[in-house]
Structure formats: structure tokens, C-alpha cells
Amino acid sequence: MTTSHTAQIIDGNALAAQLRADVARRTEALKAKGLTPGLAVVLVGDNPASQVYVRNKVKACSDAGLHSVLEKYEATMTEDALLARIEALNNDPAIHGILVQLPLPAHIDANKVIESIAPAKDVDGFHIASAGALMVGQPGFWPCTPYGCMKMLESIGYDLRGKHAVVIGRSNIVGKPMAMMLLQKNATVTICHSATPDLKAMTLQADVVVAAVGKRNVLTADMVKPDAVVIDVGMNRNDEGKLCGDVDFAGVSTVASHITPVPGGVGPMTITMLLVNTMESAERDAAARGLV
Numbered sequence: 001m002t003t004s005h006t007a008q009i010i011d012g013n014a015l016a017a018q019l020r021a022d023v024a025r026r027t028e029a030l031k032a033k034g035l036t037p038g039l040a041v042v043l044v045g046d047n048p049a050s051q052v053y054v055r056n057k058v059k060a061c062s063d064a065g066l067h068s069v070l071e072k073y074e075a076t077m078t079e080d081a082l083l084a085r086i087e088a089l090n091n092d093p094a095i096h097g098i099l100v101q102l103p104l105p106a107h108i109d110a111n112k113v114i115e116s117i118a119p120a121k122d123v124d125g126f127h128i129a130s131a132g133a134l135m136v137g138q139p140g141f142w143p144c145t146p147y148g149c150m151k152m153l154e155s156i157g158y159d160l161r162g163k164h165a166v167v168i169g170r171s172n173i174v175g176k177p178m179a180m181m182l183l184q185k186n187a188t189v190t191i192c193h194s195a196t197p198d199l200k201a202m203t204l205q206a207d208v209v210v211a212a213v214g215k216r217n218v219l220t221a222d223m224v225k226p227d228a229v230v231i232d233v234g235m236n237r238n239d240e241g242k243l244c245g246d247v248d249f250a251g252v253s254t255v256a257s258h259i260t261p262v263p264g265g266v267g268p269m270t271i272t273m274l275l276v277n278t279m280e281s282a283e284r285d286a287a288a289r290g291l292v
């Protein structure tokens, strides 16, 4: 007799809705004390995907009751002009979070721009001060995508202590901070990347796999230990043009205990954690002003 196994899906849309409802409640509480959380979203250029993301961020703010401003600039904007705008937002008391949508046009140094954001308003968590704070376990903003992955693990009551987590991908905004967050929860962490000689040998030892490479079918069923938890951060298009992740979802679902889908998994959590970080920033401001 054969038994078929299907992993439980961790539904990013449902979890995002719960977290956004909590942000909305906290926003109301802050407004009652006279402070409205505010987010500035800065877009330079006309990248079509970026236009959709910034629209979604502004809408998410308005749905949760946060104030937001969308600053859109031509692709020809100079780096100096952008730095001047960020300086103004750093000094604007109505703004608790600043995000500059990436990618930026090639003539602008993205690192320089990110480093110009005041760490206290770095709700994307991309500033070196935020990365350093995460590394040493100090308070600071965590980058939204890996932070969302941690919330997904928390949502299934997963205890990372003593577990082996394998992160595939070493980007500054997902892979590296993801590894630090898992380590902070006492997992044993392995980071794999394009120069890892035998990826399968690593993933077969993993209790948790986070795939964040940006390449289809990086993780297939034969590479997964039975009952592992699989988090898919990838966003790719298949041959039919349909959105898909880095993981062979159908195959891996027959082996894993839990899995995140694409779309509807990590993606919706990214914008949600941006709201959470903006709310935290506003709450810190309220505390500093003696309002709470």
C-alpha cells in the first residue's frame, strides 16, 4: 500500500492579513495619542514592476490607517538631488520610515543612497547600521523579506533551537540577514551559494530550507529531508509566463511537512513587515516624545 503525503501550506496572504489588522489596531492607538505613523516611498524612474510595488505599499499604508507620501522622480534625477530629498525626509517629523524602491537607475549609487537614510527611519532594514544591529542582536530594523520568513516559521509554532537551517542564496537583503535571524533563534545555519560544490548534500541535512536564489527548480524533491520546512523566497516566471518560486512546489510538497507557495507566500509578507517596521518606528518616536 502506498501513502501519499502533501505538505501543509503556509499561507502568506492569510498571515499578512492578521499582521496588518494588528498594525491597524496599533495605528489607531497611536492616533488617539496624537501621533500618526508616516512612511515616505521614493521611486526614481519608470521600472514597471517597481511602480506596482510602490503603489501596493502606499495602498497597504492607507488600508492600515498610516500616512504615506509617494515621491516619484524622473529616471534622469541626479544622485545629489536624491540625497537632498532623503535629507529632508530624515528631518521631517511626520515621517517615521523612508524607503527608496530598488533598483535605482545605474547612474545612482544605491549603497550611498541607502547609507544616507537615518538608521532610525530605515524601515527597509538595508542600512549598514541595521545590518550591524541584526548581527550583534541589538534593536534595529530587520529587512522585510527575511523578517516575513521568520514570522511564517513562528506562525506554525516552529522552534528553531537545535535545528539545522540551510539558506540558499547570500544576497545582502535576503540570504545574509536570513541566516543571522535563524542563528539568533539558535538554529545551526549553513549558507549555500553558487560556489557550493554539493548543494544536495547540504539540503538533505536540513530541517529548514530557505531558497532565495531567483532561479527555478533550485530545490527539488530528491534534495529535501522528509518533514523539512521549506520557505520559498524566489520570484521567477515559468515557460508559460506564470509566476513561480525557486522550489519545485509540486515535487517538494510530497516530502516536506510545510511549504510556502509562490505567489501567496513570502511575497505578501514583505510589504506587511514594512508596515510593522514603520509602526515600530512610530511607537519609538511616541515613547521618545513621552506620548505613551
Ligand SMILES: Nc1nc2c(c(=O)[nH]1)N[C@@H](CN(C=O)c1ccc(C(=O)N[C@@H](CCC(=O)O)C(=O)O)cc1)CN2
Pocket (backbone or CB within 6 Å): 053, 099, 100, 101, 102, 103, 124, 144, 145, 235, 243, 262, 263, 264, 265, 266, 267, 268, 269, 270, 271
Ligand atoms: N526598497 C525596496 N526595494 C525592493 C524590495 C524591498 O523590500 N525594498 N523588494 C523587491 C520588490 N518588492 C518590494 O518592494 C516586492 C516583491 C514582491 C512582492 C509580492 O507580493 N509578490 C507576490 C506576487 C506579486 C505578483 O503577482 O506579481 C507574491 O509573491 O505572492 C512584494 C514586494 C525589490 N525591490
